Amino acid sequence: MTSQEAWQAARYRQLAERIKVSIDSGALQPGTRLPSVRTLAAQYGVSQTTALNALRTLENQRYAEARPKSGFFVAQASAARHDQAKVIAPLDEQTELHLALVGSECRVRLDLANGSSDLYPLEKMAVLLRKASQAKPAVLGTAVKGTGYPPLKAEIVRRALHHGCNLDPDALLITNGCIEALSLALRATLSAGDAVAVESPCYFVLLHMLQSLGLRVVEVPAGAAGYVDVDRLLALFENRAVNAFVTLANINNPLGKSIPSPAKAVIAASADAHGIVIIEDDIFGDTAFGEQRPFPFLAFSPNALLCSGFSKTLAPGLRIGWVYSRQHSRRLMMLKYTSSMGTSIPPQRAIAEMLCNGGYDAHLRRLRSTLATQIRQLREAVVYSFPVGTQVSEPEGGYVLWVQMPPGALNVRELFIKARTRGIGIAPGHIFATDGRYDHCFRLNAGFGWDQDVAAAIEQLATWCGESLAVDNRALSPNRMLSLGKPATPL
Ligand SMILES: Cc1ncc(COP(=O)(O)O)c(C=O)c1O
Missing domain, CATH: 1.10.10.10 (Winged helix-like DNA-binding domain superfamily/Winged helix DNA-binding domain)
Structure with missing residues (x-):
């Protein structure tokens, strides 16, 4: 060409x-x-x-x-x-390239959805990990058996009570990160060809997981409140157009909103009435900034599967997650056996100790407050620097902001490459959908805090977006030139 x-x-x-x-x-x-x-x-x-x-x-x-x-x-x-389930096409070369680069070395870390190491109690975890191995070195010499370290399971059960979930420890399975939990939950409940409703924009790893399992997808866009369009979702349930709803209902990645409890109750009741499985990835739930941590779907239906973990709150490197379902527990355990056999015990012991006696709650309070400050700083910088017509999310927790230029005003694939050559990582919008609907959007990470490099990177991105918008308005809409330099608006 x-x-x-x-x-x-x-x-x-x-x-x-x-x-x-x-x-x-x-x-x-x-x-x-x-x-x-x-x-x-x-x-x-x-x-x-x-x-x-x-x-x-x-x-x-x-x-x-x-x-x-x-x-x-x-x-x-x-x-x-939009409500017809579609087969997800294999990754095109460009998307593959973007996914390979997201997370690889770069100078300004605006691409991920986690934080710098000072956000996590790593020194303490290192001590606990050492103690966990020293206390029982024999553990390292034996095969891992069972569904997880019982004291860790007991702590997860105890904590879930605070957000409306009464878990049976026998139906709780500790996994290698939340991703394994999600993968097991999908495989335990669905078969190739089944249709799955997801929130759109959709966490890209989930999209690729669905693709690799041969599942079809319906991407349900967010409504005006920033979480999934509930009416559209209910229509899918009523028409039995999907077999499952896979949701990041609490502190969605990338939009940062939670589905309010009353809406969750309605969705859960409809899913139960129509035999639709709800699978929830709740990994960001504990990062919610508000007074009350949002309830998972399991609090509204005993049939919902719940996946979570500690990668966003405690130590991303330990790779400890979990999945819960009373109804599907046997199948989950069988699948875990052929997926990764078991989950290493010392990290579980260290996390259990941190949860019981290590000041986990105080750490969570600090983490949430730091993230709220960092999100506010980054958001203010975007609002200040980006051109009129840019919209930016208002997250209720978590690490990330979603930035949206006017449709057609940005080729985010180009922006991604350009930014990368300057050592700036962003998560390009197109990887959050199966089609081009987010080619004018990108996700920014606030987890690495605010410094001169981040400030310069935001300025640079804003300049490129301003240039792109100006070119777009000249070429596409001579009568609707927008002025630059005025504040961006909330999504
Ligand atoms: C929504 C969501 N689920 C799961 C994960 C990864 O979880 P883990 O590292 O515990 O496998 C991420 C990481 O970014 C995520 O954004």
């Missing part, structure tokens, strides 16, 4: 994305006639070929229907279109 052809391709995709947003938002209703090729070309300052390609793209994606001699119309099926 020549650079001219590549540029044209980027333009018609941007134009198609813009029209899609108007359709998705309801501004363009099903059956509405879309502007003609000539009108689109004039309105957006593109060639007629580019305008036609944009309309054809919408047609291929079933957003638009072509009617002979009449032009293009918003597809009648547009409301239902």
